[in-house]
Amino acid sequence: MASAVPLDELTGRPAIQSPGVVHVLLSNRKFVIGVSVVVALLLLALIGGQLLGPRALRSGAFLPKQGLGGGGALLLGSTALGQSILAQLFQALPNSMLVGLMAATIGTTVGATLGLLSGYFGGKVDAVLRVLNDVFLAVPSLLFLILIASLVRGFGVPAMAVTIGCFAWAWPARAVRAQVLSLKERPFVQVGLLSGLSGIEIVWGELMPHLLPWLGANFVNAFIAAILAESGLSILGLGPQQEMTLGMMIYWALNYGALLQNIWWWWATPVLMLITLFLSLYLVHLGLDEVSNPRLRGT
Amino acid sequence: MYWRYLAERLIIFAATVAISVTVVFFAPRMVPGDPLGAVSLKLAQVGGNLGGKALIEEYTRRFGLDKSPAEQYVAYLRQLAQGDLGYSIAVFPTTVGDLVKQAIPWSVGLLLVTTLISWTLGSIIGGIVGWGGSRSRVLQALFPVALVLYTIPYYILAIVLVFLLAFLWPVFPLSGAYSPGNPPTLSPAFILDMLRHAILPALSIVLVSLGWWFLSMRSLIVSVKGEDFITWAEAKGLPPSRIFWAYAFRNALLPQATGLALSLGQIVSGALVTETIFGYPGLGYLIFNSIKGLDFPVIQGSILLVIVSVALVNLILDLSYPLLDPRIRYGGAGR
Numbered sequence: 001m002a003s004a005v006p007l008d009e010l011t012g013r014p015a016i017q018s019p020g021v022v023h024v025l026l027s028n029r030k031f032v033i034g035v036s037v038v039v040a041l042l043l044l045a046l047i048g049g050q051l052l053g054p055r056a057l058r059s060g061a062f063l064p065k066q067g068l069g070g071g072g073a074l075l076l077g078s079t080a081l082g083q084s085i086l087a088q089l090f091q092a093l094p095n096s097m098l099v100g101l102m103a104a105t106i107g108t109t110v111g112a113t114l115g116l117l118s119g120y121f122g123g124k125v126d127a128v129l130r131v132l133n134d135v136f137l138a139v140p141s142l143l144f145l146i147l148i149a150s151l152v153r154g155f156g157v158p159a160m161a162v163t164i165g166c167f168a169w170a171w172p173a174r175a176v177r178a179q180v181l182s183l184k185e186r187p188f189v190q191v192g193l194l195s196g197l198s199g200i201e202i203v204w205g206e207l208m209p210h211l212l213p214w215l216g217a218n219f220v221n222a223f224i225a226a227i228l229a230e231s232g233l234s235i236l237g238l239g240p241q242q243e244m245t246l247g248m249m250i251y252w253a254l255n256y257g258a259l260l261q262n263i264w265w266w267w268a269t270p271v272l273m274l275i276t277l278f279l280s281l282y283l284v285h286l287g288l289d290e291v292s293n294p295r296l297r298g299t
Numbered sequence: 300m301y302w303r304y305l306a307e308r309l310i311i312f313a314a315t316v317a318i319s320v321t322v323v324f325f326a327p328r329m330v331p332g333d334p335l336g337a338v339s340l341k342l343a344q345v346g347g348n349l350g351g352k353a354l355i356e357e358y359t360r361r362f363g364l365d366k367s368p369a370e371q372y373v374a375y376l377r378q379l380a381q382g383d384l385g386y387s388i389a390v391f392p393t394t395v396g397d398l399v400k401q402a403i404p405w406s407v408g409l410l411l412v413t414t415l416i417s418w419t420l421g422s423i424i425g426g427i428v429g430w431g432g433s434r435s436r437v438l439q440a441l442f443p444v445a446l447v448l449y450t451i452p453y454y455i456l457a458i459v460l461v462f463l464l465a466f467l468w469p470v471f472p473l474s475g476a477y478s479p480g481n482p483p484t485l486s487p488a489f490i491l492d493m494l495r496h497a498i499l500p501a502l503s504i505v506l507v508s509l510g511w512w513f514l515s516m517r518s519l520i521v522s523v524k525g526e527d528f529i530t531w532a533e534a535k536g537l538p539p540s541r542i543f544w545a546y547a548f549r550n551a552l553l554p555q556a557t558g559l560a561l562s563l564g565q566i567v568s569g570a571l572v573t574e575t576i577f578g579y580p581g582l583g584y585l586i587f588n589s590i591k592g593l594d595f596p597v598i599q600g601s602i603l604l605v606i607v608s609v610a611l612v613n614l615i616l617d618l619s620y621p622l623l624d625p626r627i628r629y630g631g632a633g634r
Contacts, residue, residue: 131310131311131314132314134311134314134315135311135314135318138311138315138609138610138613139315139319139606140565140605140606142571143602143605143606144322144602144606146571146586146590146598146602147322147323147326147598147599147602148326150590150595150598151326151327231452231454232452232454232571232572235454235572235576236575236586236587236590237587237590237591238590250458254458254576259461259462259466260466260473262466264462267458267462271455271458271459274452274455275450275451275455278450278451278452279447279450282446282450
């Protein structure tokens with residue numbers, strides 16, 4: 001049968017699956033560097049936190065305002081209250097990453113599901129979801145987060161993550177909907193329909209593989225945005241009061257006048273860590289983008 | 300078709316306002332505990348009983364806490380419709396509206412100027428680098444710099460700038476929008492003082508958004524470079540500078556202008572956290588102080604006001620797009 005439609009259009013296999021997704025990802029330098037830095041930092045923080053133990057976090061555990069380069073827990077100095085900055089960092093890093101991970105998972109999953117439903121099935125559900133979607137895109141979500149966080153004082157880390165995640169679904173929902181609208185006209189979906197697949201089977205079996213690379217890149221974006229939201233809220237004084245996050249480290253440092261007392265290592269530690277984290281996550285995002293969109297390679 | 304598009308935009312605007320008002324009204328009532336808890340706590344903090352009881356009674360009456368939630372909601376809507384956002388608790392006789400009115404010019408002024416500066420600079424530099432970047436090492440080095448700047452949040456850069464340029468090497472003031480004891484007037488001395496205070500916050504915003512405008516203009520120019528009309532202009536033997544400015548740059552500018560319009564929509568919401576770090580008396584600083592002072596009516600009122608103005612600006616932009624760019628289709632379903 002001489003068809004004008006290429007074979008992979010009919011079978012619906014996205015091109016990136018042929019050499020194996022893992023292989024393609026591992027041969028992308030940006031992706032590998034980014035992921036390695038993030039994972040290495042996380043492991044370091046988790047192991048280091050175990051080694052230092054909870055005592056190093058207490059105020060008065062060490063002499064206050066010790067500079068860089070002390071031994072053990074004082075490697076990064078101490079705060080004005082005599083806490084070990086290294087110990088704070090070891091607790092803050094996994095907590096901030098937990099916020100990012102949970103919020104990005106919630107936002108991407110909810111967004112993708114709503115986008116798939118409204119794009120594939122259309123109709124009234126689509127109309128309602130689209131208005132809701134536009135509303136959430138129009139509103140600056142940091143403001144709603146401020147409102148909620150200022151009411152629920154003493155947010156824990158998981159509660160904060162869930163709240164941030166609730167505001168992260170709008171963008172993936174819109175993008176997934178647009179992609180589904182174009183995918184559903186493609187021949188392989190028509191072939192699936194003709195061969196008697198149900199709606200759910202088409203959505204999961206035929207559409208999902210095409211959306212996954214994009215969803216991966218969006219997940220990393222949402223991860224960055226969630227850590228950004230966390231640190232913004234925390235600097236405004238709305239972060240978890242009992243636990244450390246990178247934002248809370250900055251908040252306490254600024255609150256105790258670390259800038260004016262020249263205890264620069266206190267604020268510089270979380271600031272440099274946030275910059276490192278954002279840069280490596282952005283590299284991961286660029287890598288995923290290149291994998292899902294080969295035209296970007298080499299630009 | 301335009302009417303359908305218009306109706307859709309209006310529905311979204313109305314839905315945004317309705318949802319925000321409802322959330323702002325019901326959110327405090329979903330939290331367990333006394334809705335006036337914050338008020339009494341604040342009064343206890345200040346330590347004064349002077350008029351405290353009267354204030355609580357006034358609030359009970361204002362919020363109509365003896366009535367049903369539905370009645371309260373209607374009463375709240377009626378107040379809002381009259382432009383009444385209530386009173387501040389921290390500085391009691393002052394209304395929320397007055398506080399917000401004082402703060403808005405600082406936020407909008409700072410963000411409007413910085414957005415325009417960074418857009419202009421970013422577009423020009425990004426355009427030049429995208430056009431001839433492969434020929435010069437210096438220009439190529441700008442790309443990673445822009446990438447780093449773009450990934451750093453405003454307020455992180457703000458902290459670093461305060462440390463470097465206000466503390467370590469004190470060229471600029473640490474905080475505020477003007478020196479205390481220098482009342483806002485239109486004298487040259489005051490304007491100079493105001494500019495000196497604005498430079499650091501402005502710099503932190505300009506540098507970060509410059510990265511973004513640079514990156515987007517660079518990729519736009521790169522894609523325009525391959526267009527047929529550029530080849531045609533080269534074949535005609537036009538001077539390279541004319542090809543760049545009149546052909547490539549002008550064509551890449553339209554999407555870039557759309558981006559500018561979109562970011563202007565966010566201007567009212569300001570750079571909330573940046574203002575906090577610089578003690579710059581805009582909306583962000585107002586909200587920060589209200590959070591600290593448990594001044595809930597101010598948080599509620601200013602957040603509502605910002606959301607509504609952002610929605611309004613977005614509506615105006617949405618309606619004017621089709622006039623700016625005839626290529627935009629009005630169809631709703633295919634977006």
